[in-house]
Amino acid sequence: GDSVTQMEGPVTLSEEAFLTINCTYTATGYPSLFWYVQYPGEGLQLLLKATKADDKGSNKGFEATYRKETTSFHLEKGSVQVSDSAVYFCALSVGNQGGKLIFGQGTELSVKP
Amino acid sequence: EAGVAQSPRYKIIEKRQSVAFWCNPISGHATLYWYQQILGQGPKLLIQFQNNGVVDDSQLPKDRFSAERLKGVDSTLKIQPAKLEDSAVYLCASSFRDRELDTQYFGPGTRLTVL
Numbered sequence: 001g002d003s004v005t006q007m008e009g010p011v012t013l014s015e016e017a018f019l020t021i022n023c024t025y026t027a028t029g030y031p032s033l034f035w036y037v038q039y040p041g042e043g044l045q046l047l048l049k050a051t052k053a054d055d056k057g058s059n060k061g062f063e064a065t066y067r068k069e070t071t072s073f074h075l076e077k078g079s080v081q082v083s084d085s086a087v088y089f090c091a092l093s094v095g096n097q098g099g100k101l102i103f104g105q106g107t108e109l110s111v112k113p
Numbered sequence: 114e115a116g117v118a119q120s121p122r123y124k125i126i127e128k129r130q131s132v133a134f135w136c137n138p139i140s141g142h143a144t145l146y147w148y149q150q151i152l153g154q155g156p157k158l159l160i161q162f163q164n165n166g167v168v169d170d171s172q173l174p175k176d177r178f179s180a181e182r183l184k185g186v187d188s189t190l191k192i193q194p195a196k197l198e199d200s201a202v203y204l205c206a207s208s209f210r211d212r213e214l215d216t217q218y219f220g221p222g223t224r225l226t227v228l
Contacts (some may be wrong), residue, residue, distance in 0.1 A: 044156070044206075045218075099161070099217070100161060106153075107120050107157050
């Protein structure tokens with residue numbers, strides 16, 4: 001079945017460091033791919049998305065490129081801030097499944113000043 | 114614009130008791146989802162409604178879980194009787210339609226602890 005695998009956390013970085021969180025997926029169709037973020041004490045919110053191969057999603061300095069050949073959607077940011085500390089979830093949705101999201105297990109990011 | 118509302122935020126019950134969670138989606142959103150998020154895992158879909166009809170309940174443990182969305186607006190998820198493994202955060206989300214590109218907006222969740 002369809003699934004998403006993320007790199008294990010927690011990830012601890014110093015402020016201004018480069019961030020990569022790996023995400024790979026398995027899907028029977030042609031999925032859309034998403035990154036959601038959950039800040040402490042808040043609900044999940046959409047960070048960025050990409051709908052087809054080679055699309056790049058971007059928001060708040062974060063980027064992820066839909067790589068069909070490697071079935072990956074890695075999240076990157078060039079310079080993290082303390083305020084980026086959160087749990088990040090990679091997810092997919094396949095068009096014929098009514099919008100249902102399938103999530104990875106989440107990666108906790110902690111940024112130290 | 115008001116977000117997705119959920120209540121209660123926290124609930125502690127003993128096993129074999131029953132519990133109910135309530136969700137009010139964003140106004141005008143036809144699609145409503147209930148997800149279960151066990152500690153250390155990503156959310157997993159339990160049930161999806163389109164207006165007041167069920168679209169997908171394939172992962173809902175129907176012997177103990179039930180959900181309804183009678184007027185196509187707010188929704189209730191019930192567990193009866195609860196088991197220890199039901200301890201989780203229950204998330205409600207809504208979207209304008211049921212298309213894959215329609216952004217899902219999540220509520221704050223209800224954290225359930227079963228003792």
